[in-house]
Amino acid sequence: MSRPSARPALAALATLLTVALPAAPAAARASSGCATPPAPARLVPARPWPQQRYAPDRLTPLADGTGVTVAVIDSGVDRTHPQLAGRVLDGADFLDPGGDGTRDCAGHGTGVASIIAATARPGVAFHGLAPGARILPVRVSEQQVVEGRESGRTVGAADFARAIRWAVDHDADVLNLSVVLYADNPAVRAAIADAVRRDVVVVAAVGNLHDSGDPRPYPAAYDGVLGVGAIGADGTRSPFSQTGPYVDLVAPGGDVLMAAPGQGHRRAEGTSYAAPFVAGTAALLRQYRPELSAAEVARRIVASADPAPGRGDGYGAGVLNPYRAVTESPGRTADRAERGPALPVERPDPAALARQERRAAARERALLVAGGSGAAAVLVLLLATVLPRGARRRWRPAGPA
Numbered sequence: 001m002s003r004p005s006a007r008p009a010l011a012a013l014a015t016l017l018t019v020a021l022p023a024a025p026a027a028a029r030a031s032s033g034c035a036t037p038p039a040p041a042r043l044v045p046a047r048p049w050p051q052q053r054y055a056p057d058r059l060t061p062l063a064d065g066t067g068v069t070v071a072v073i074d075s076g077v078d079r080t081h082p083q084l085a086g087r088v089l090d091g092a093d094f095l096d097p098g099g100d101g102t103r104d105c106a107g108h109g110t111g112v113a114s115i116i117a118a119t120a121r122p123g124v125a126f127h128g129l130a131p132g133a134r135i136l137p138v139r140v141s142e143q144q145v146v147e148g149r150e151s152g153r154t155v156g157a158a159d160f161a162r163a164i165r166w167a168v169d170h171d172a173d174v175l176n177l178s179v180v181l182y183a184d185n186p187a188v189r190a191a192i193a194d195a196v197r198r199d200v201v202v203v204a205a206v207g208n209l210h211d212s213g214d215p216r217p218y219p220a221a222y223d224g225v226l227g228v229g230a231i232g233a234d235g236t237r238s239p240f241s242q243t244g245p246y247v248d249l250v251a252p253g254g255d256v257l258m259a260a261p262g263q264g265h266r267r268a269e270g271t272s273y274a275a276p277f278v279a280g281t282a283a284l285l286r287q288y289r290p291e292l293s294a295a296e297v298a299r300r301i302v303a304s305a306d307p308a309p310g311r312g313d314g315y316g317a318g319v320l321n322p323y324r325a326v327t328e329s330p331g332r333t334a335d336r337a338e339r340g341p342a343l344p345v346e347r348p349d350p351a352a353l354a355r356q357e358r359r360a361a362a363r364e365r366a367l368l369v370a371g372g373s374g375a376a377a378v379l380v381l382l383l384a385t386v387l388p389r390g391a392r393r394r395w396r397p398a399g400p401a
């Protein structure tokens with residue numbers, strides 16, 4: 001295994017399944033400001049599988065993320081996409097100073113932001129989980145995966161830490177970190193601790209290096225951070241999704257549909273794209289239950305996860321369920337410090353609870369029947385003893401005359 005890099009890498013390291021048109025004209029490429037701009041993509045009208053699973057329209061009457069700011073610290077977010085128009089604030093660019101975070105040469109951050117906050121458009125089934133949320137773009141990388149290898153610039157750990165602090169200072173309620181450092185950096189650790197202390201929900205991808213031995217991912221492994229792994233459409237862990245105590249729960253991360261820079265959509269896989277489903281859920285909760293602290297929001301998301309179909313530490317507490325997170329009261333969860341990096345939860349299987357309740361009711365009925373039968377038997381015995389004696393005494397009291 002190669003030596004872990006101290007530079008943050010976009011967590012979608014698996015091959016992109018891009019739905020592309022022919023290459024853009026040279027003039028269009030030049031005007032984008034990107035040395036290697038993302039390929040144009042076509043509109044995909046079909047309903048993606050995560051929306052079939054989550055049916056976010058059920059949540060809209062309750063919450064859509066309005067009033068909540070989600071910082072996407074990533075490759076930038078293209079605000080010109082029709083489904084992101086009006087949702088993207090002026091942000092910051094730590095890769096090319098002077099920018100506002102809205103240039104995306106990799107397409108990664110735009111896709112992440114769209115999973116959170118893309119609005120509905122006629123003829124398109126895809127939209128974000130919290131379409132009322134505001135996106136605060138913070139650009140830290142333009143890395144892409146070309147033929148299985150990373151290419152492109154990215155900031156160092158110190159600037160990554162500065163980007164986190166900038167987002168918190170500019171009123172982010174939720175941080176989405178679909179980036180991974182494979183080294184514990186003091187500046188990043190301190191920036192994350194500051195965000196947690198200042199009541200920000202921090203969500204991070206756990207990385208895609210399962211086949212490389214699951215190197216410890218940061219910020220996902222830091223205390224107070226929700227570490228998110230990836231599942232496919234069948235609900236099982238994606239083969240690339242890392243396993244370890246830093247996985248708090250899993251969300252869709254295989255063959256995920258998202259917005260592409262400019263217009264249209266693409267499909268990709270990676271824990272990068274699982275994290276924004278959790279960040280979007282956090283935005284819904286921050287709107288619907290504004291009295292909850294960031295730690296309470298995180299515990300509620302973990303406590304409401306559905307049981308995972310597989311076994312092992314790659315699932316954490318289970319599979320994200322946004323509807324349950326918003327509508328149900330959380331069960332008892334232990335504090336994360338009791339088990340190290342993961343946010344633990346002990347939530348019984350609802351089916352098992354139902355079986356236990358049915359068995360308890362059956363036992364109560366059996367005891368009532370047995371009690372009634374016993375009382376009847378005693379009464380019969382008493383009558384069998386008392387009636388003959390009473391008849392012999394002609395029903396006079398027993399005792400001396």
